[in-house]
Amino acid sequence: MFQQFELAHGVKLYVRPTEQFKTINISFKWKQPITVKDASIRAVLSNILQYSNEVYPSNADFRKRLDDLYGTALYFDTTKKGNNHIFSLNAETVNDAYLSNEKVVDEVFSLLATVIFKPLLVNGKFVDSIVKREKEQVIERIQSMYDDKTRYAQQRLLENIRPDHPASISSNGTVAEVKVITNDQLIEMHEKLLHEDELSIYIVGDINVEEIKEKMKNYFPFSNRTEKLPTEVVNKQGKNDTNYLHEIQDMKQGKLHIAYHTPITFYSEEYPIMQMTNGILGGFAHSKIFMNVREKESMAYYASSNYSSLYGLIFVLAGIDSNLQEKAVQLIDEQILAMQKGDISDLEINQTKSMLKNQLKEALDSARAQIDIYDQYKELNEDFKVEEWVEKWSNVTKEQIQQMASKIEKEFVYFLSGKDGANNE
Incomplete structure (x- = not known):
């Protein structure tokens, strides 16, 4: 799917030449183990680098330059994957092949090099007013979770089942950690990006591979860094005196979030079988949870499951009336029990x-999804091919799905509701 090259030790370039797109997509992904403190620092740093640099000190200057480059999109982002925090720089620009006598790609590469290697500094430090502003922006982003009750409920569930664990650490860090970030910490983190973090660079488009390789070497003189082997997340359960928590806020619709653990993870041989199992349980509109909890019983505004494979966790989410919590949990449990008993139809499997x-x-x-999919699956096989993965699903049997369902164990029920559901324990 992608051709691989090493630009420096720990710095890999993945190129996919294709005529599928008229644009060229570029993505830099810096990776390091996630901690609350570092996630907070990296979230603020991504904002700082996004809006100013040595050549274009103001956001207006920077945006004008992007507009001049035929509306090139360029943005930073922070996410997490398993044990790791991912600090990304992404760009999408027009292909020179569709322009007359212009070299936009070279200009975009030069701009990317600027935002990476030449941040706006005064006496070796970031501008204090910009640091203050971007810390406030990240704090607002973190606090916005409290307005999204589904996100809030999921975070509270994670904090209860996996406290102080990568699964419950936000890629933006915490308000408390963001508030105490210093200019020196930001400078130090930027140096780590340049010299220590493992780095994967992806380029997708109608391109000449050899020319791209030369451009990368010329514009991005990254130094060697220590490359680490991918590690599987230890699925260690939190210590809870109870497996149930009901919290109350000023709201109408109840948020039911249930966590199930399983020994099957992304790195397990049975991973494709568990993908199928989750799909039948609650992954799609034909699944058991959707059909029986939402459609048949009309009990939920929404109801689904998702498989967090890097943590070996399955989450069931449902929006329900507060007085239906107990009945909903029972009905969801019945769907898993049915699968464990082999109540799985050929239609469900084929769908x-x-x-x-x-x-x-x-x-x-x-193109962006191609990059993200390969960035994940390459850890299993750098020769990842879509057709081979489709074949893995095609070979899954009813008996295998039943066995997988038997490995799913309920761990914790979290319910967030309004005062009307306060007595529904």
């Missing part, structure tokens, strides 16, 4: 295989 296949192929219509 799930088809949905997983279509979901993956539709994602590949986007």
Whole structure:
């Protein structure tokens, strides 16, 4: 899917020449183990680098330059993947092949080099007013979670089942950690990006591979860094005196979030089987949870499950009336029990295989998704091919799905509701 090259030790370039897109997509992904403190620093740093640099000190100057480059999109982002925090720089620009006598790609590479290597500094430090402003922006972003009750409920569930664990650490860090970030810490983190973090660079478009390799070497003189082997997340359960928590806020619709653990993770041989199992349980509109909890019983405004494979966790999410919490939990448990007993139809299996296949192929219509999918699956096999993964799903049997369902164990129920549900324990 991608051709791989090493630019420096610990710095890999992945190139996919394709005529599928008229634009060129570029993505830098810096990776390091996630901690609350470092996630907070990196979230603020991404904002600082996003809006100013040595050549274009103001956001207005920077945006004008991007507009001049035929509306090139350029943005930083922070996410997490398993044990790791991912600090990304992404760009999408027009291909020179569709322009007359212009070299926009070279200009974009030069701009990317500027934002990476030449941040706006005064006496070796970031501008204090910019640091203050971007810290406030990140704090607002973190606090916005409290307005999104579904996100809030999921975070509270994670904090209860995996406290002080990568699963419950936000890629933006915490308000408390952001507030105490210093200019020196930001400078130090920027140096780590340049010299220590493992770095994967992806380029997708109608490009000449050899020319791209030369451009990368010329514009981005990254130094060697220590490359670490991918590590599987230890799925260690938190210590809870109870497996249930009900919290109350001023709201109408109740948020039911249930966590199940399983020994099967992204790195397990049975991973494709668990993908199928989750699909039948609650991954799609034909799944058991959707059909029986939402459609048949009309008990939920929404109801689904998702498989967090890097942590070996399955989450069931449902929006329900507060007085239906107990009945909803029971009905959801019944769907898992049915699968464990082998109540799995050929139609459910075939529909799930088809949905997983279509979901993956539709994602590949986007260059950005191609990068994200390969960035994940390359840790299993750098020769990852979509067709081979589709075949893995095609070979999954009813008996295998039943066995997988038997490995799913309920761990914790979190319920967030208004005062009307306060007595529904």
